Amino acid sequence: MFQRKIGKQIAILAVLIIFWASVQAMVGLGIINPYYELNLILIGINIILAVSLNLINGFNGQFSLGHAGFMAVGAYGAAIITLKTQLPFGLALLFGALLAGIFGILVGLPTLRLRGDYLAIATLGFGEIIRGVIVNIDYIGGAYGLSGIPKLTNWTLVFWLTVLTVIVIANFVNSTHGRATISIRENEIAAEAMGINTTKYKVMAFSIGSLFAGLAGGLHAHYFYTIQPGTFNFLKSFDILVMVVLGGQGSITGSIIAAVGLTILSAALQKLAALRLVIYALLLVIVMLFRPQGLMGTKEFSLKMFRRKTKDKEGKQHGTAIGQ
Amino acid sequence: MALLSVSDLSISFGGLRAVSNLNLELNKNDLAGLIGPNGAGKTTAFNMLTGVYLPTEGDIKLDGKSLLGLKPYQINHCGVARTFQNIRLFGDLSVIDNLKIAYHSHAKYGVWGAICRLPGFYSGEKEMYEKSMELLKIFKLEHKWEELANNLPYGEQRRLEIARAMATQPRLLLLDEPAAGMNPQETHELMEMIHWIRDQFDLTILLIEHDMSLVMGVCEKIYVLDYGQIIAQGTPEEIKNNRRVIEAYLGEEAS
Numbered sequence: 001m002f003q004r005k006i007g008k009q010i011a012i013l014a015v016l017i018i019f020w021a022s023v024q025a026m027v028g029l030g031i032i033n034p035y036y037e038l039n040l041i042l043i044g045i046n047i048i049l050a051v052s053l054n055l056i057n058g059f060n061g062q063f064s065l066g067h068a069g070f071m072a073v074g075a076y077g078a079a080i081i082t083l084k085t086q087l088p089f090g091l092a093l094l095f096g097a098l099l100a101g102i103f104g105i106l107v108g109l110p111t112l113r114l115r116g117d118y119l120a121i122a123t124l125g126f127g128e129i130i131r132g133v134i135v136n137i138d139y140i141g142g143a144y145g146l147s148g149i150p151k152l153t154n155w156t157l158v159f160w161l162t163v164l165t166v167i168v169i170a171n172f173v174n175s176t177h178g179r180a181t182i183s184i185r186e187n188e189i190a191a192e193a194m195g196i197n198t199t200k201y202k203v204m205a206f207s208i209g210s211l212f213a214g215l216a217g218g219l220h221a222h223y224f225y226t227i228q229p230g231t232f233n234f235l236k237s238f239d240i241l242v243m244v245v246l247g248g249q250g251s252i253t254g255s256i257i258a259a260v261g262l263t264i265l266s267a268a269l270q271k272l273a274a275l276r277l278v279i280y281a282l283l284l285v286i287v288m289l290f291r292p293q294g295l296m297g298t299k300e301f302s303l304k305m306f307r308r309k310t311k312d313k314e315g316k317q318h319g320t321a322i323g324q
Numbered sequence: 325m326a327l328l329s330v331s332d333l334s335i336s337f338g339g340l341r342a343v344s345n346l347n348l349e350l351n352k353n354d355l356a357g358l359i360g361p362n363g364a365g366k367t368t369a370f371n372m373l374t375g376v377y378l379p380t381e382g383d384i385k386l387d388g389k390s391l392l393g394l395k396p397y398q399i400n401h402c403g404v405a406r407t408f409q410n411i412r413l414f415g416d417l418s419v420i421d422n423l424k425i426a427y428h429s430h431a432k433y434g435v436w437g438a439i440c441r442l443p444g445f446y447s448g449e450k451e452m453y454e455k456s457m458e459l460l461k462i463f464k465l466e467h468k469w470e471e472l473a474n475n476l477p478y479g480e481q482r483r484l485e486i487a488r489a490m491a492t493q494p495r496l497l498l499l500d501e502p503a504a505g506m507n508p509q510e511t512h513e514l515m516e517m518i519h520w521i522r523d524q525f526d527l528t529i530l531l532i533e534h535d536m537s538l539v540m541g542v543c544e545k546i547y548v549l550d551y552g553q554i555i556a557q558g559t560p561e562e563i564k565n566n567r568r569v570i571e572a573y574l575g576e577e578a579s
Contacts (some may be wrong), residue, residue: 002446002447002450003446171440171441172439175438175449176427176428176438176448177428177431182414182417183417183425186415186416187413187414187415189408190408190414191425192395192396192397192400193374193400193405193406193408194397194400194405194491194492195400195401195428195429195492196397196428198397
């Protein structure tokens, strides 16, 4: 129970490698055309965004609406490094992510005293301020944005960075530090009385979330040649929020499922343009009506779920195994 | 020397003086009660002791060290733990997670250890699990360790709250109406348990309670609070026969 399950880890790694390699091969052979590849990369970026926002909104219970702002910081931070210096892409991504993480601390310290609606408005405001500031700095292209960013993001990088994000956040959540973070969502007064430094863990969750949003921003910037402040507006934050709420606040696998599903849906509905948002909104209303806790609630998807269910059934049939 | 000494503690909310000139002295291993009619300021006093409210005047000293101005989590680290009048468990988490969270300040691994899953993580988690299970056994909740705290019956939620407070490894335990909502049988078991943990863990306990059978049964020293002021203090026998206490509870004519 309390040791590394090497066998399981190797199995997961093997599955990941097989998946990555088969997609890579299909791209090489032309079975996956550039349009599908674009969507695969968008899925990866959206998973990073959704899982990182889930840490703030779902696990820590702090309702943030400014995630796109941190994505913008990461996108611009990384793009400036590749455009203005000769440093390698990896360092550019790291710089963008760290810059976004630092912004997360700076924004988090004053705003995380607020609760509920007030925090939502404050983070929304900060997201817009970040965008407003970018519009007014000519060095980084102002309202026109930055263009001519080399296309350095590829499937391999997106895939493994997505895996890294999920592992880091899942490991954080499933530790004493993650439990401290979750206790703040459950009952802040009790958490504080039980010796949890609530400010520290709120700012920590917020900055880790921002850091990965910045990473997603860096990947985004280096795939689409050009970035504009308008890309990172409130609607983008809202998009990410929808994924988190739909998947279940407090479920990493829920966020992944929702990010994959919604990215595919929005690609499939591209032709319908205006109707897309209607269908999107309708879907959200339906899910909220029938499953207000989101697809997964706070549970995680795992193969054990099925195993336990079959076990329960067997137990009932034999009339034993009560309270197992 | 006294473990907890409270001197001239007062707090005003606007014009209302909720607690005024509260003096309290608890020695190590004391089991004391704080009683008084509704609205007398008992919970307010607890909130000042645990750093939720900042007193307007006076001082709180734990083992000679002032707790004034410390945040609630810092006061907890100094060795003061509490329960709440209206139960405040981490309801959507399992029983054992509630305890593990309380053990957090004694965790043996850092954030990096958790993210990189260093060996310290596994041994740290194992230790937390074992310690939590031990406590659950003491509080007779071990068979429900996987259940959500919200799904426990009321009496067990109260017990879990005490267990959670114990998990922070306190020297001073403050219980805010631990028997509220319990039936006589449960109250009786609670009395025995309070006695037992005091002896077993070398604790000092201060409790607020309305159930006089519990207060008179376990407390060795009782403070009576009315309109924010201490009107009497002494052994249960002394309190039972104190005129001012009877007046406060039943009105003047009755005495």
